[in-house]
């Protein structure tokens with residue numbers, strides 16, 4: 001009986017912890033598009049777009065980063081796929 005209650009409490013604590021973590025991540029979002037939910041990142045200067053984990057994204061100036069949620073969105077905006085990560 002006690003064991004069951006302990007397990008229940010542990011589950012609740014775990015769920016609350018997860019909710020708090022997700023809430024904290026959401027708070028980091030600024031602007032219209034949340035960088036965490038964007039899989040593609042464009043460079044406003046070169047008009048090329050990359051997968052968010054491409055090595056070129058790390059070198060990019062934060063001011064030049066444009067976030068896209070889909071490949072089509074980037075292409076519609078006039079961006080060209082990167083030849084290294086081939087998004």
Ligand SMILES: [Zn+2]
Nearest residue numbers: 050054082085
């Ligand atoms: Zn790339």
